[in-house]
Amino acid sequence: MTNLNSEDIDAICRLVDDLCGIYWDESKAYLIEARLGSLLEKSSCKNYRDLASKVRAECVPGLRSEVIDAVTTNETLWFRDSSPFQALKYKIVPELIDAKQSTCFPKRFRIWCAACSTGQEPYSIAMTLADTIPHIESWDVQILGTDISPAAVERASRGIYNKMEIGRGMDPESLKRYFVDRGDGWQVHDRIRSMCMFKPLNLHEPFHMLGSFDIVFCRNVAIYFTLPDQKKLFAKIGEVLAPGGWVFVGSSESLSHLGPQWQTEQHCRSNCYRFNKHILVGT
Ligand SMILES: C[S@@+](CC[C@H](N)C(=O)[O-])C[C@H]1O[C@@H](n2cnc3c(N)ncnc32)[C@H](O)[C@@H]1O
Incomplete structure (x- = not known):
């Protein structure tokens, strides 16, 4: 009491x-x-x-x-909302592969999952890439998962999920292909885990040192922040986005109120955003 x-x-x-x-x-x-x-x-x-x-x-x-x-509310599931993963598979990854042909690193992907909770989202991204790109092991792919919750980051790194967690969005085919049965749960297979790395990070702190990303998933976290903090967060995300990069937010979230620098595209019924830093905005 x-x-x-x-x-x-x-x-x-x-x-x-x-x-x-x-x-x-x-x-x-x-x-x-x-x-x-x-x-x-x-x-x-x-x-x-x-x-x-x-x-x-x-x-x-x-x-x-x-x-x-x-x-913190660590609610998450596999392939949450499905459409962002469809957009990755059918539009964004093929387009990135083409766009990278003429660059110094034609086989390099950098993806950031900015509030990854217990890891289902970054691993869903890794499985989508493995389904989409033949011989993915010959690519230099790094999916960074960060979260403020140390317990969530620890669970994400272990990559072991119980029956109830697997039941939330994991299809039997992918379960068979991408997990190892450990008896007390299913562990994400090493070839998927090797694409992912995890670390604790508070999104209100500086993160320019993380480098530059082709794709950022920042879903279902900014809803907990005030509007001024949301603006600051996405301005910082714009700074770490590679030219031509994409941002995904949650299905009930939008970046259109953040100004003309954020341009919406719709692919596979998913809204994704591109950041154009050359559009000048008033302060
Ligand atoms: C509802 S979950 C969303 C997980 C995943 N992105 C998804 O959509 O399934 C929100 C996550 O944001 C994290 N979070 C909350 N505040 C944060 C902050 N200031 N910096 C980084 N992560 C934060 C929480 O720990 C939680 O794991």
Whole structure:
């Protein structure tokens, strides 16, 4: 039983904003109890203000990561919304292959999955590439999966999924082709895993050092941010996008309100975006 008053709510909302840039207000009081209640007891904090102070003081090892893991929503599934993967297969990958013929690195793909949760999205991308490009092993493909949740990144790196997780979008044919039965779950096959690498990253921090990407998936994460933070995030994504690169957002998300630099294309019923940095926008 906890005593959640307006000071507790305020302390946790500010903490969640500072740690993850996730916008919570008093309407999320139920989430505070549901997500952080057990952590409050486990860490012997007197109340939520105390929990917030301990996280800020970094006096309890691991508490900060546990709070981040608890407040983030890691909902994901294989081939989520299907149409972006169809667009990859039938339009974007073939077009990129052509466009790269005349470059110094004609067989190199760099893809970033900017909030990859437990890995289903980057592995779905890798499986789509393996289905689309013959002899994919002779290509230099790197799919970077990042997420703020250390627990999610750890699970993504292991690439082992239980029956319920496999049941969410994985078709039997791909299961047979791309997984190894480990008894206690199915592990993504090494030839798919070798295309993917994972690391923790907060999207509110600088990420220009990640390099440049042909395709960025940034789906179902910006919905948790304020509009000014969304604008900053996609401006930074525009900077790491290779010329002619593509961005995918979630099926309920759009970039059209971010200005004329973001140009929408529709392929296989999926909206994808290209960034034109030469279009000047007013400030
Ligand atoms: C709903 S999941 C979406 C996963 C996947 N992109 C998809 O569409 O299936 C949102 C993910 O965003 C991550 N996230 C939330 N805030 C973040 C931040 N500031 N930086 C990076 N990742 C963040 C969460 O940890 C969570 O795994």
